[in-house]
Amino acid sequence: MLALTVIVVIGACVLASGIVGNRLGIAPPVLMLAAGVLVGFVPRLRSVNLPPDTVLLVFLPALLYWESLNASLRAIRRSLRGVVLMSTVLVIFSAAMVAVVAHAFGLPWGPAWILGGALAPTDATAVAALGRVLPRRAMNLLQAESLINDGTALVVYGVAVSVTIGAEHFSTVHVGLLFARSYIGGAAAGIAVAFLGAKVRKRLEDPLLENVAVLLIPFSAFLLAEAIQASGVLAVVACGLIMSQLGPRVGTPAVRLLSQGFWTLGTYLLNGALFVLVGLQSQSAVRNLTSFDLARALSAVAAVCGVLIGVRFVFQFAVIYLIRALDRRASQQARRVSHGFRVITGLAGFRGAVSLAAALAVPNTLHNGQPLPDRDVIVFVTAGVIAALMLQAFALPPVVRWADLPEDTVIESESRMANRTAAEEALEAMPAIAATLGTAPEITDMARREYEKRLHVSQAGDPDDDSVDMDDDAAERLREFDSQYRELRLALLGNKRSTLLRLRDEHRIDDAVLRQIQARLDWEEVRLTRAQLID
Structure with missing residues (x-):
């Protein structure tokens, strides 16, 4: 009965938040998050936890695949250098600065780097749900960044976890190999599954059976990548981007229309359920906090939020001006954007499912059987930062109006x-x-x-x-x-x-x-x- 109760409650929260959000002009995910926090006060639901495997293996492949299918490959190519820098340099810099701040609050360097790796990547589904007021070009850039940066962040996170628990030692060569395997292996797995999926779809004539094949594609890409210890996230993204190009050729009208309706409804429900569960998990994080007192933990949340926003703004301006100074080509000048545009993309660095799943997946013990220090702080700060950064959604509409960007036609x-x-x-x-x-x-x-x-x-x-x-x-x-x-x-x-x-x-x-x-x-x-x- 508890499982059915949770399903009904989550569904009701998603429905109510959508209705209220549309009427009041508030981003529904913010209300879903708040609803999850309120639901956490119900005694019977306090024992509900969000298993990290559920996020990584059920929610994430479906949500990322849908976002990849609807991404603009032309926009990604046009902003490729910026996307690559934001997905690598910005992620590593963000993880490092979060680790410094966390260490200043008393976390050992190992847990501090774990926290940094968990919070470094922006979230594609959060950007899509919270950034609907954004200009098209800004939305394309943010979606491309958030689709790719998970691979970098999860390598940083994985190395930090392995070194902290004593499973392996840090070395530059080893980290380089991990990055290569993550990116190359993930992309290869996604490409292989995409072309195989396209061949299977060409042989199917029944719209229902073809949509079953479509549903299997992202999970197959994730599974293959994980089997070779590569990035399942990047595999799904690569697969989705390729299918966005092949899909219009291999699918029939009936399949596309049925698929559009199914994925639109399914991803909305998954996304909504995820935001409610994040709010519910925030309640659990507060109750399980023992290493820090609440005031100190909240101060850490505020400091980490500040450093993530600050690092993002520094990157948006300082690094880009460095590129401008080094690259004077006409093509580079044509890609330039206004300060207002950079302020908008600086504010839209939302965190979400990947960050929370990474925090919840932190092992409870070290390699020698001792408890991993400050694991409860990692979970609390991660949940708090996700919730706090979502509040930036309220600032986006006035900032977009202030930026006064030219109309995009x-x-x-x-x-x-x-x-x-x-x-x-x-x-x-x-x-x-x-x-x-x-x-x-x-x-x-x-x-x-x-x-x-x-x-x-x-x-x-x-x-x-x-x-x-x-x-x-x-x-x-x-x-x-x-x-x-x-x-x-x-x-x-x-x-x-x-x-x-x-x-x-x-x-x-x-x-x-x-x-x-x-x-x-x-x-x-x-x-x-x-x-x-x-x-």
């Missing part, structure tokens, strides 16, 4: 261009397609007129869908050739989809534009296919 303009180009190329290919299908000339002429009308309308704006408006006489005539008309429309939709994929591959449109327009084409194709089956 790239997606809208690319969407209009893509719709127009796809319609023009479909119109150009229509005679050949109609001849291949044996379509009646009257149907072809009617479809051509409607496409020309649609193109004329699209000059003034982006069409909402791919449907065609017809007068009553045209509709009556089409009843005689309904099957031919649907076949022609389906073939033209396929031509449009090919055009969109080519525009994406040529980097003329963003992945977001492809997904947006393809969803409309998928709905239209499913509608036409179902009508064809009914006939």
